[in-house]
Amino acid sequence: MITLDLILPDTRYPIHIGRDLLEQVELLLPHLPLPKVAIVCNETVAPLYLARLQQALAQHRIESFSVVLPDGEQHKDWNTLNLIFDALLSRNAERKTTLIALGGGVVGDMTGFAAACYQRGAPFIQIPTTLLAQVDSSVGGKTAINHPQGKNMIGAFYQPKAVIADMSLLDTLPERELSAGLAEVIKYGLLGDAAFLGWLEENMPRLRARDPDALQHAVKRSCEMKADIVGQDEKEQGVRALLNLGHTFGHAIEAGLGYGAWLHGEAIGAGMVLAAAASAELGWLSSSDVERVRGLVAAAGLPVKSPRMPLTRWLELMSHDKKVEAGTIRFVLLQQLGRATIQAGLPSAILEKILDRNS
Amino acid sequence: MITLDLILPDTRYPIHIGRDLLEQVELLLPHLPLPKVAIVCNETVAPLYLARLQQALAQHRIESFSVVLPDGEQHKDWNTLNLIFDALLSRNAERKTTLIALGGGVVGDMTGFAAACYQRGAPFIQIPTTLLAQVDSSVGGKTAINHPQGKNMIGAFYQPKAVIADMSLLDTLPERELSAGLAEVIKYGLLGDAAFLGWLEENMPRLRARDPDALQHAVKRSCEMKADIVGQDEKEQGVRALLNLGHTFGHAIEAGLGYGAWLHGEAIGAGMVLAAAASAELGWLSSSDVERVRGLVAAAGLPVKSPRMPLTRWLELMSHDKKVEAGTIRFVLLQQLGRATIQAGLPSAILEKILDRNS
Ligand SMILES: NC(=O)c1ccc[n+]([C@@H]2O[C@H](COP(=O)([O-])OP(=O)(O)OC[C@H]3O[C@@H](n4cnc5c(N)ncnc54)[C@H](O)[C@@H]3O)[C@@H](O)[C@H]2O)c1
Ligand SMILES: NC(=O)c1ccc[n+]([C@@H]2O[C@H](COP(=O)([O-])OP(=O)(O)OC[C@H]3O[C@@H](n4cnc5c(N)ncnc54)[C@H](O)[C@@H]3O)[C@@H](O)[C@H]2O)c1
Ligand SMILES: [Zn+2]
Ligand SMILES: [Zn+2]
Numbered sequence: 001m002i003t004l005d006l007i008l009p010d011t012r013y014p015i016h017i018g019r020d021l022l023e024q025v026e027l028l029l030p031h032l033p034l035p036k037v038a039i040v041c042n043e044t045v046a047p048l049y050l051a052r053l054q055q056a057l058a059q060h061r062i063e064s065f066s067v068v069l070p071d072g073e074q075h076k077d078w079n080t081l082n083l084i085f086d087a088l089l090s091r092n093a094e095r096k097t098t099l100i101a102l103g104g105g106v107v108g109d110m111t112g113f114a115a116a117c118y119q120r121g122a123p124f125i126q127i128p129t130t131l132l133a134q135v136d137s138s139v140g141g142k143t144a145i146n147h148p149q150g151k152n153m154i155g156a157f158y159q160p161k162a163v164i165a166d167m168s169l170l171d172t173l174p175e176r177e178l179s180a181g182l183a184e185v186i187k188y189g190l191l192g193d194a195a196f197l198g199w200l201e202e203n204m205p206r207l208r209a210r211d212p213d214a215l216q217h218a219v220k221r222s223c224e225m226k227a228d229i230v231g232q233d234e235k236e237q238g239v240r241a242l243l244n245l246g247h248t249f250g251h252a253i254e255a256g257l258g259y260g261a262w263l264h265g266e267a268i269g270a271g272m273v274l275a276a277a278a279s280a281e282l283g284w285l286s287s288s289d290v291e292r293v294r295g296l297v298a299a300a301g302l303p304v305k306s307p308r309m310p311l312t313r314w315l316e317l318m319s320h321d322k323k324v325e326a327g328t329i330r331f332v333l334l335q336q337l338g339r340a341t342i343q344a345g346l347p348s349a350i351l352e353k354i355l356d357r358n359s
Numbered sequence: 360m361i362t363l364d365l366i367l368p369d370t371r372y373p374i375h376i377g378r379d380l381l382e383q384v385e386l387l388l389p390h391l392p393l394p395k396v397a398i399v400c401n402e403t404v405a406p407l408y409l410a411r412l413q414q415a416l417a418q419h420r421i422e423s424f425s426v427v428l429p430d431g432e433q434h435k436d437w438n439t440l441n442l443i444f445d446a447l448l449s450r451n452a453e454r455k456t457t458l459i460a461l462g463g464g465v466v467g468d469m470t471g472f473a474a475a476c477y478q479r480g481a482p483f484i485q486i487p488t489t490l491l492a493q494v495d496s497s498v499g500g501k502t503a504i505n506h507p508q509g510k511n512m513i514g515a516f517y518q519p520k521a522v523i524a525d526m527s528l529l530d531t532l533p534e535r536e537l538s539a540g541l542a543e544v545i546k547y548g549l550l551g552d553a554a555f556l557g558w559l560e561e562n563m564p565r566l567r568a569r570d571p572d573a574l575q576h577a578v579k580r581s582c583e584m585k586a587d588i589v590g591q592d593e594k595e596q597g598v599r600a601l602l603n604l605g606h607t608f609g610h611a612i613e614a615g616l617g618y619g620a621w622l623h624g625e626a627i628g629a630g631m632v633l634a635a636a637a638s639a640e641l642g643w644l645s646s647s648d649v650e651r652v653r654g655l656v657a658a659a660g661l662p663v664k665s666p667r668m669p670l671t672r673w674l675e676l677m678s679h680d681k682k683v684e685a686g687t688i689r690f691v692l693l694q695q696l697g698r699a700t701i702q703a704g705l706p707s708a709i710l711e712k713i714l715d716r717n718s
Binding site: 082090092096119120121143144147150153154156235320325326 | 476
């Protein structure tokens with residue numbers, strides 16, 4: 001097991017990465033103010049892992065109850081969030097009852113937001129069960145639900161007390177979800193670590209074959225980079241925005257097709273190709289750089305072409321992006337492979353061209 | 360105009376108190392990152408004050424739009440909150456568009472919570488229009504909505520950028536609402552300032568007659584005390600809990616009767632009498648102290664008797680209180696008039712006796 005620390009001005013918390021951590025209740029104990037937890041899970045993950053966690057907790061005399069949510073991005077909304085609040089209140093959960101998110105990014109984002117709001121803030125712990133959640137969503141304290149008019153529009157910055165990334169849980173992950181997680185891993189290489197990008201190009205087949213050492217390295221390097229960036233800029237006033245590489249386009253794809261049609265990671269894969277193509281139009285990347293991005297996204301099993309939508313629709317969808325400032329859409333682009341930057345606005349001729357070629 | 364400052368570890372903000380402040384846009388300008396605001400109001404306050412604020416803003420070239428909510432505590436829920444989100448998204452409000460709460464505590468709590476959640480945090484400003492909101496709810500950053508199983512159960516600690524308490528707005532406030540606000544004013548005297556308590560006993564008739572000087576003094580002294588306590592303990596880890604004097608009982612009354620049957624301040628009035636009676640049972644207050652509390656609550660035009668409910672119902676309702684810890688209800692009681700303390704648990708014989716006598 002490797003332990004990283006995410007250090008913030010007001011707090012710090014551990015990110016444990018390894019195999020067979022689910023039943024290691026010792027990792028949870030230091031973070032529980034009361035011997036009482038509410039486990040939030042979904043109908044897919046619950047039959048696989050919930051009983052194991054609850055039994056391990058019971059052996060340490062930790063009282064627990066569970067809330068099992070419907071599965072899917074389309075349920076990342078207020079109604080589903082309310083199932084958590086209903087359960088917490090029916091079970092008389094207190095302000096210091098700890099919420100545990102056992103699931104992918106959807107469960108993690110909703111549990112974190114529920115914890116942020118329940119009695120104005122209850123403690124919570126992330127046990128991410130997808131690759132995407134282990135390398136990205138469980139770390140850094142962004143929590144949210146979707147609004148019909150925009151993804152992750154309603155949420156909070158709210159940090160967990162600990163993150164436990166048990167990579168054995170990935171054994172049951174569907175192939176398509178593994179690929180979606182790899183999109184965020186690729187993102188870290190592109191935005192800040194050219195050497196890691198090279199490592200990914202070499203090791204993509206091992207990652208897709210779930211080689212434990214390769215996976216552990218990818219999760220560790222991703223969490224290190226995320227922890228480092230979040231530690232510098234918790235509330236996304238500056239450098240944290242770079243983590244949204246591919247996301248302005250990607251969120252537009254997700255919203256345009258309706259949440260759930262494409263996986264988040266798939267949309268980000270296609271979105272990173274668009275970001276690379278736009279960077280080339282600005283003269284920052286060569287066409288062979290763009291080919292490297294396209295190749296790596298494809299090697300991860302992700303789409304390189306976006307769905308076709310009129311430019312006006314793209315603009316409308318992107319105008320809801322949280323990075324919009326004074327009416328200008330702010331894109332995360334690449335000055336070179338391994339170095340991202342924020343670009344305020346893009347000429348529509350460029351947008352039209354890259355969308356035309358990549359969708 | 361008097362200006363107080365609320366000073367927190369990470370931020371500070373002004374509380375302006377005076378007459379005819381609504382159209383003094385200079386008070387708002389330093390706090391607007393963009394010349395764009397969303398004003399949240401309700402159907403009672405909007406016809407009285409909304410146009411005046413919007414015109415004053417327009418004269419300073421600040422673009423504004425409004426969201427008018429239905430009036431009433433029973434609408435302090437997710438559906439109404441969603442009207443705010445819908446409007447923000449339909450109008451393409453950005454993360455730095457400022458929300459302005461123009462209304463009483465219900466509008467203020469909902470606007471603050473909407474600001475806390477919109478894109479994970481937009482700026483907001485409080486323009487409280489009730490006495491209760493001016494002396495209490497607009498200051499200190501507690502925001503929330505109700506859940507059918509408990510008041511203010513879903514919320515956030517989220518501070519405004521400024522509070523503008525324009526006492527001329529109180530001219531139109533119904534008598535019953537003025538009295539409700541006086542409950543929170545009395546609370547400050549009881550919990551921490553015996554001299555102010557004496558001043559209130561003398562000046563209650565002037566306050567109820569809306570004498571401007573008396574009102575200004577009461578608002579100022581209340582905001583000073585609130586700002587001082589919140590400055591010491593923003594997240595209610597300790598001393599801030601004292602501000603809940605009368606509230607454990609009061610919230611149970613509100614929830615037991617159904618939100619909206621009694622005004623919040625009315626429930627707090629009766630709740631403070633119960634807290635005083637319980638303090639007397641513990642030997643801390645004399646019976647003449649309890650009579651002073653009862654007399655002042657009555658002089659403010661507030662109920663001194665709680666509605667009759669079975670003890671089991673009280674306990675069930677109070678068990679949802681946010682101050683419950685490890686199953687124990689934590690009461691705010693009075694060691695003497697002008698000094699409050701937290702008491703973990705009360706013998707049911709005492710509860711039974713005081714409820715029997717005061718309901
Ligand atoms: N908070 C952040 O910083 C952040 C960052 C990136 C993404 N996100 C959010 O994360 C979400 C996507 O997360 P995700 O990709 O994990 O999706 P997800 O939570 O929907 O999980 C994907 C699928 O895998 C299933 N699953 C989960 N763990 C499994 C396991 N161990 N074995 C078998 N099946 C399993 C789930 O039930 C689901 O069907 C999006 O809502 C996105 O907005 C948030
Ligand atoms: N956040 C906090 O720290 C805090 C503290 C105390 C109370 N609260 C909350 O505040 C709420 C109660 O606030 P409230 O007492 O202001 O109630 P309110 O907001 O419902 O206002 C009371 C009534 O007065 C009307 N009104 C408001 N301003 C007016 C004006 N100037 N002229 C005429 N009518 C006017 C309103 O439309 C409403 O009908 C409760 O929900 C309570 O939980 C919050
Ligand atoms: Zn993502
Ligand atoms: Zn109150």
